[in-house]
Amino acid sequence: MPDYIHSDEHIVVVSKPAGLLSVPGRGEDKQDCLWRRVQQRFPTARIVHRLDQATSGLLILALSAETHRQLSMQFERRTPVKRYQAIVAGVPDATEGRVELPLRCDWDNRPRQMVDPVAGKAACTEWKQLEVLQDRTRLALYPITGRSHQLRVHMLAMGHPILGDGFYAPPPLDSAADRLLLHAEQLELEHPVTGEWMRFFAPCPF
Incomplete structure (x- = not known):
């Protein structure tokens, strides 16, 4: 399972293990993924960005359409620091x-x-x-x-x-x-609702 780093009513930040897809792939054997695992705990979670299956580390998910839009705009503008x-x-x-x-x-x-x-x-x-x-x-x-x-x-x-x-x-x-x-060990960005600059960290496992 992913490690939960932070959650509030708007966002969830997790650390993905190596070997787990970020989103489903093609075929029945590629349906298990980080997004679906997070949805078991946060049913409205929406993926904002991805990591390669082989890469571990930090991902942020939105819990509403509006926060997804706000976060996606930040990534398009290259606001987050990774x-x-x-x-x-x-x-x-x-x-x-x-x-x-x-x-x-x-x-x-x-x-x-x-x-x-x-x-x-x-x-x-x-x-x-x-x-x-x-x-x-x-x-x-x-x-x-x-x-x-x-x-x-x-x-x-x-x-x-x-x-x-x-x-x-x-x-x-x-x-x-x-x-x-x-390993994606640090992610900094603006909270999509409060505007607060937030910094998340997941220690490198190797």
Whole structure:
């Protein structure tokens, strides 16, 4: 089950476990998801944004159509501040940086994404080194945009794929961990009703 971080009459904030879909997929075997689990406790819950199935961490859900609209507008305006932790292969040359590479769907290998400077949509990720662990590095990742698989593809493009990434990390890095080492640990945004700036945190499990 998800960990409940915060709830009030307008919103619910949860931490999704790795391996659980955010929303239902196609097929009977893909109906179990975070949204449906939250609805068992909060029947009016509506999903606002998503995390990859393999990624763990914070998601906010709205409890009414109006709060869903308000929160969705914030994400469209890129108001929320998101921070992830990841463990990547190797050690980057710098201690912090920025990746700006446009992304699009790799149609022949869906749902994978790819860098495409011509047809891709603008995507930006800022990163900062937290800890060097011999042949790997713990990074804080700050997605400025929210493209699908953005952090995973941008780290691969840097030459430092995220460990345990079965989509993008080459062998043996794809199986160097028992899960994708990517976690959405902090989310900051405006409360959709009170306007209060709120900060939520879910400790990194790896």
